[in-house]
Amino acid sequence: xxxTLALNVVGLTPALLAHAPNLSRLASTGCxxxxxxxxPAVTTTVQSTFxxxxxxxxxxxxxxxxxxxxLSEVWLWRQSNRLVEGEKxxxxxxxxxxxFTCANLFWWYNMYSSxxxxxxxxxxxxxxxxxxxxxxxxxxxxxxxxxxxxxxxPLFRFWGPGADIVSSQWIGRCxxxxxxxxxxxxxxxxxxxxxxxxxxxxxxxxxIAKDVAAVDQICGELIxxxxxxxxxxxxLSEYGITPVSNPIHINRALRxxxxxQVREELGRELLxxxxxxxxxxxxxxxxxxxxxxxxLILQVKALVEALPGVERVLDDAGKRECGLDHPRSGELVxxxxxxxxxxxxxxxxxxRAPDFARTVDIxxxxxxxxVELFIDPQLRAPKARIAWRxxxxxxxxRYMMDVISLDAGLVKGSHGRPTxxxxxxxxxxxxxAELVSEGPxxxxxxxxxxxxxxxxxxxxxxxxxx
Numbered sequence: 321x322x323x324t325l326a327l328n329v330v331g332l333t334p335a336l337l338a339h340a341p342n343l344s345r346l347a348s349t350g351c352x353x354x355x356x357x358x359x360p361a362v363t364t365t366v367q368s369t370f371x372x373x374x375x376x377x378x379x380x381x382x383x384x385x386x387x388x389x390x391l392s393e394v395w396l397w398r399q400s401n402r403l404v405e406g407e408k409x410x411x412x413x414x415x416x417x418x419x420f421t422c423a424n425l426f427w428w429y430n431m432y433s434s435x436x437x438x439x440x441x442x443x444x445x446x447x448x449x450x451x452x453x454x455x456x457x458x459x460x461x462x463x464x465x466x467x468x469x470x471x472x473x474p475l476f477r478f479w480g481p482g483a484d485i486v487s488s489q490w491i492g493r494c495x496x497x498x499x500x501x502x503x504x505x506x507x508x509x510x511x512x513x514x515x516x517x518x519x520x521x522x523x524x525x526x527x528i529a530k531d532v533a534a535v536d537q538i539c540g541e542l543i544x545x546x547x548x549x550x551x552x553x554x555x556l557s558e559y560g561i562t563p564v565s566n567p568i569h570i571n572r573a574l575r576x577x578x579x580x581q582v583r584e585e586l587g588r589e590l591l592x593x594x595x596x597x598x599x600x601x602x603x604x605x606x607x608x609x610x611x612x613x614x615x616l617i618l619q620v621k622a623l624v625e626a627l628p629g630v631e632r633v634l635d636d637a638g639k640r641e642c643g644l645d646h647p648r649s650g651e652l653v654x655x656x657x658x659x660x661x662x663x664x665x666x667x668x669x670x671x672r673a674p675d676f677a678r679t680v681d682i683x684x685x686x687x688x689x690x691v692e693l694f695i696d697p698q699l700r701a702p703k704a705r706i707a708w709r710x711x712x713x714x715x716x717x718r719y720m721m722d723v724i725s726l727d728a729g730l731v732k733g734s735h736g737r738p739t740x741x742x743x744x745x746x747x748x749x750x751x752x753a754e755l756v757s758e759g760p761x762x763x764x765x766x767x768x769x770x771x772x773x774x775x776x777x778x779x780x781x782x783x784x785x786x
Contacts, residue, residue: 321417323551324773325499325507327539328367328427331514331735332532332557335743336523339532342540343555343749350553351753354742354760359642359655360606361559361746362688362736364397364428366763367510370556371427372406373767375643380405381429383603384688386648387610392594394601394686399440399456401433409767410435410506413774419505420774423498426491426510431456437498439466443475451475466494478512480680481695481723485534488513492538496545503549506774509542511535518561519690522732523744546751552773556766557746559735562658567728568629570600570607570654571666571687577623579616580666589672591686600624601650602662602687605736608650609633617651624652629660631737661734664689670726678722689724690734696725 329343334354337344358369358376360383368381376382381404385396401408410422411434423437424430430440435458442456453475457463467473470493478487488511495509513535514528521527539555546553571591574580579598582589593599593610598620600607609624611617617635625633632638634653639645644653656662664687667673676684680692739745748761748769755772 321420321505321774323503323505323507323546323549324554324770325542325546325551326509326554326556326770327542328370328508328510329514329535329539329555329557330363330510330512331518331559331561332535332555332747333523333560333744334747336514336528336532337747339529340536340539341533342536342543346543346553346555346751347749350749350751351756353748353756353758355556355746355748355766356760356762357559357738357746358763359644359738360603360736361738362604362606363558366558366746367428368404369763370558370766370770371408372404373409373764374406375764376649377640377643377646378406380646380648382644382646382649383601383606383608385601385603386608387593387601387650389610394591394593395683396603396685396688397682399429399431399442401429401431404429408433409770412767413506413771416771416775421502421504422506422508423502423504424508425495425498426512427508428510437462437502437504439494439498441473441475441478466497469497470494479682480692483512483516483693485513485531488535488538492542495542499542499545499549506770511538513538515561516693518733519731520693520733522563523561524563525732553749553751554770554773555747555749560739560745561733561735562737562739562744563732564659564661564734565729565732566629566657566660567731568627568656568660568662569665569728570602570609570624570627570630570662571664572668573623573627574598574600574609574620575666575668579620582666584672587672588674589667590674591666593686599666600654600662600664600687602664603736604688604690604734605656605661607654607662607687609652609654611651614651621652624654629657631655631657631660655737656734658737658740661690661731661736663687663728665726665728673726675722677726678724680724690731691725691728694725694727694730695723697727697730698725699723 413420421436438458444452581592581595
């Protein structure tokens with residue numbers, strides 16, 4: 321077997337590679353191919369396709385979350401690997417050779433999987449309402465060992481207004497530690513840094529070159545360690561991020577048409593999904609639309625198709641065409657134009673928005689909210705407000721970090737709809753050019769290519785990329 325390092329550099333595209341000298345060097349000595357991603361091109365769906373070699377219709381991860389019909393609740397960003405159907409790459413490898421070992425470092429659905437080593441964010445939520453940084457690991461003792469050696473995982477630099485290079489640097493150090501101390505056969509590493517400013521600023525902003533260079537430095541250190549160990553290296557990305565200027569308030573349109581029900585609590589409105597005749601679980605540039613009565617599907621489809629910025633609404637035939645015909649999908653799936661994206665907002669009056677709307681709360685919002693990357697620019701003294709909230713936390717009081725804007729126009733980049741041009745889409749880089757054939761790499765081919773890097777000698781023929 322050949323030790324293999326697989327770096328998932330989120331948002332990296334062929335167009336951005338010019339700002340990444342270490343990754344460019346790897347591509348020039350090995351190879352770089354455009355990657356044909358899946359719909360939706362979002363984190364958990366694409367990663368599940370990479371790791372199982374199947375489409376969402378088979379692995380079941382239809383987006384970063386979905387409506388759990390049996391609970392009448394929308395849940396996003398769950399972590400149990402048991403939500404992913406099908407045999408994962410490490411399970412296939414373990415069947416081929418029982419000596420194979422795998423470390424999964426921050427790829428999603430990492431908890432309770434059959435990998436040998438797992439590290440993933442796992443905040444603590446005490447009963448007093450606090451959210452405290454922490455990680456989940458397997459083996460369990462690795463949790464304390466890593467944070468003793470590397471410091472506490474910087475959760476608030478991993479997502480939210482403070483998200484920056486610090487979280488990816490911590491993950492990079494974690495990966496070096498595990499790679500060099502434990503020597504797994506396959507090391508999977510997720511580096512999220514580019515996701516932040518690509519969404520905040522858009523891919524054409526001058527700052528992006530600096531962000532690419534920053535994550536490239538982390539990659540360079542990991543590639544150097546792999547080279548010293550005689551390991552092979554793969555670098556890939558899940559999607560490209562395109563400039564956006566048009567947020568689509570799909571749930572507001574459904575509510576105004578009478579399909580959505582809300583429950584009022586203390587003057588705030590909560591989406592009552594179980595009582596709603598139709599609502600959308602928005603996730604970047606796609607939205608799963610759940611319709612309780614089949615007789616309403618055609619009229620809901622017509623309503624959504626007419627919204628400015630909507631490119632296509634998939635019915636049963638469209639879902640089959642895109643590989644999204646799984647029971648977890650909505651009765652309809654909307655896809656935006658390249659310059660648009662879907663908000664989760666269902667409230668018509670911002671004064672009646674739920675209290676968590678102005679906080680970083682990835683679990684209670686019934687859809688993905690990229691505005692969590694921004695401190696509300698309308699706050700007159702945001703630093704003072706944050707300092708006061710932190711003081712409340714330190715003193716042991718209940719507090720709410722309500723500093724997030726409700727202005728969806730702040731978001732300048734999004735993804736989910738596969739990009740129109742390959743140079744702005746995801747990529748696949750390998751140190752072993754002979755293992756990757758010419759032409760685009762299909763997302764469903766990634767599992768096989770990883771296995772080839774582990775098991776195939778360099779004299780054997782390349783696997784077909786697509």
